[in-house]
Amino acid sequence: MELAGLGAYALFFLNLVGIYAIMALGLNMQWGMTGQFNIGIAGFFAVGAYTTAILTTGPSDNWLGGFNLPFLAGLVGSVLVCLPIAWAVGRITARLRTDYLAIATIGIAEIIRLFFLNEGWLSNGTRGIPGIQKPFGVGNGGYLLVVAAFVGLTWLAVEIARRSPWGRVLRAIRDNEPATAAAGKDIARFRLQAFVVGSCIMSLGGGLYAHFVGFVSPEAFRPLYGTFLVWVMLIAGGSGNNLGAMLGALVVWLIWSSTEMLAGLVPTALIGSESAFRVFLIGILLQIILVSRPQGLLPEKRPPMPGEHRR
Amino acid sequence: MIEIERISRAFGGLQAVREVSFTVAEGSITGLIGPNGAGKSTLFSIVAGALAPDSGRIRLQGEDITGLPTHQLFHKGLVRTFQIPHEFSRMTVRENLMVVPARQAGESLLQSWLQWWKVVREDRAILRQADEVLAFLEISHLRDELAGNLSGGQKKLLDLGRTMMTDARAVLLDEPGAGVNRTLLGKLAEAIERLNRERGYTFCVIEHDMDLIARLCDPVMVMANGELIAQGDMATLRANPEVREAYLGTGISGGTGAA
Numbered sequence: 001m002e003l004a005g006l007g008a009y010a011l012f013f014l015n016l017v018g019i020y021a022i023m024a025l026g027l028n029m030q031w032g033m034t035g036q037f038n039i040g041i042a043g044f045f046a047v048g049a050y051t052t053a054i055l056t057t058g059p060s061d062n063w064l065g066g067f068n069l070p071f072l073a074g075l076v077g078s079v080l081v082c083l084p085i086a087w088a089v090g091r092i093t094a095r096l097r098t099d100y101l102a103i104a105t106i107g108i109a110e111i112i113r114l115f116f117l118n119e120g121w122l123s124n125g126t127r128g129i130p131g132i133q134k135p136f137g138v139g140n141g142g143y144l145l146v147v148a149a150f151v152g153l154t155w156l157a158v159e160i161a162r163r164s165p166w167g168r169v170l171r172a173i174r175d176n177e178p179a180t181a182a183a184g185k186d187i188a189r190f191r192l193q194a195f196v197v198g199s200c201i202m203s204l205g206g207g208l209y210a211h212f213v214g215f216v217s218p219e220a221f222r223p224l225y226g227t228f229l230v231w232v233m234l235i236a237g238g239s240g241n242n243l244g245a246m247l248g249a250l251v252v253w254l255i256w257s258s259t260e261m262l263a264g265l266v267p268t269a270l271i272g273s274e275s276a277f278r279v280f281l282i283g284i285l286l287q288i289i290l291v292s293r294p295q296g297l298l299p300e301k302r303p304p305m306p307g308e309h310r311r
Numbered sequence: 312m313i314e315i316e317r318i319s320r321a322f323g324g325l326q327a328v329r330e331v332s333f334t335v336a337e338g339s340i341t342g343l344i345g346p347n348g349a350g351k352s353t354l355f356s357i358v359a360g361a362l363a364p365d366s367g368r369i370r371l372q373g374e375d376i377t378g379l380p381t382h383q384l385f386h387k388g389l390v391r392t393f394q395i396p397h398e399f400s401r402m403t404v405r406e407n408l409m410v411v412p413a414r415q416a417g418e419s420l421l422q423s424w425l426q427w428w429k430v431v432r433e434d435r436a437i438l439r440q441a442d443e444v445l446a447f448l449e450i451s452h453l454r455d456e457l458a459g460n461l462s463g464g465q466k467k468l469l470d471l472g473r474t475m476m477t478d479a480r481a482v483l484l485d486e487p488g489a490g491v492n493r494t495l496l497g498k499l500a501e502a503i504e505r506l507n508r509e510r511g512y513t514f515c516v517i518e519h520d521m522d523l524i525a526r527l528c529d530p531v532m533v534m535a536n537g538e539l540i541a542q543g544d545m546a547t548l549r550a551n552p553e554v555r556e557a558y559l560g561t562g563i564s565g566g567t568g569a570a
Binding site: 157160161164165166167168169171172174175176178179180181182183184185186187193197302305306307 | 359361380381382385386390391392393397398399400401402403405406409410411413415416417418419420423424427430431434435437438473477
């Protein structure tokens, strides 16, 4: 009985690791490869989750739709709806660098969350959208295979991008913008492309999340879960390294989940502040990693030269 | 080749460049000298599209290129280097060169995903080109080093190498010799001469090392206080009292020292 419970928990746990891994890969394209400081991940996460929720649930009087579309159509919708939103955000913030981009994106993510909170006709407001089905009637185990397939495809796409001449230009931009312009590259175009593709990957993660938990509400897209944890995952795992991003998702989610069990152990005086305590622990973890392994668990490796064998 | 027509630019109350006109002739290595603050680098930035002029025109082979952004000028055959080396520090020396070639199929993300075999084939050719440039500059042994680890002089060579990865016609060099030791400087000068002779590159060079200017450049333009005060070959300029006063010959005392 104990073992069965553990197995069920492992499936639940790994599904979320996979979903976070996809978002960390999206962030790696923006931050790891291009140096774009996007802390509005939660916004694109929310767009993906709500889009597929509206597209795939049955008709309702309480929110827009639903349209009863199949699972895959919902995910394609997540990406397609995110595309123009990310493009517009990218255009608006195109001239902002580092901390200014960070301020703008966190603001936009909160605008998106508050939009879903307040536009009840669209999203059912605080009550959220329930009844989002997993595909083919699978359970958590079957869904894990689906998530794993998407993690694999996303990793492949991002890794090919990183090794391509396109990724090389992004790294050049990250290192030195004036020299990249002097080498004839349209910096604004490349930055926008990386921002849009990275955001659409986050939106895909949001779509998979909605089908996994079966219910979306604005509560799930607060900056702590949607943005902060993904950043810790990427930095801990190894910014610029796609395997590192995925490893970071596993390690950080493991620590984050296990602190939930610690809740029973906190001293009486601290009861009620467990959640703050968890954030505090994650903050300490990040500090330890940054001091002892500043490049993360798996540091960035240069891509192989053409014709060179993979090392 | 590059016609600079009555270019002016002010920063607040400071008139950095005032009505400067001259022509960089096709196939020449034209020098641009003058004291610090003369407006040379500002003029360079304007020609290279990094700064907009307040007034005046720049023409490249007759075509008006005033105000075009840097990356578009690159595609018209005008490239620049920087006074302080601008390497891609966390990329290898080879990668620094491989970024440069224009119209790479693999710069399209879709093509990199859908036609990766074509992209890899093209990248092999680019790699060969990069290795040839490194051999030309005699820094092949550094090819897998991170560019950030190179010495200042080696970074200058790498800057020059990046201009060799293009179909450049005109190259603006901002102080290629600054911080470069004598041996390396000879190599750099030789590379510039060969590129001029063998590939037909036109150069415009800002430099404070008068030996390098005398060796490479003819004609030489002299700027002071934002204005063009003289032009000609170095021998003529050395004999010109105004040039000696402004730059070549006089100390801070204002006397007429030896050039």
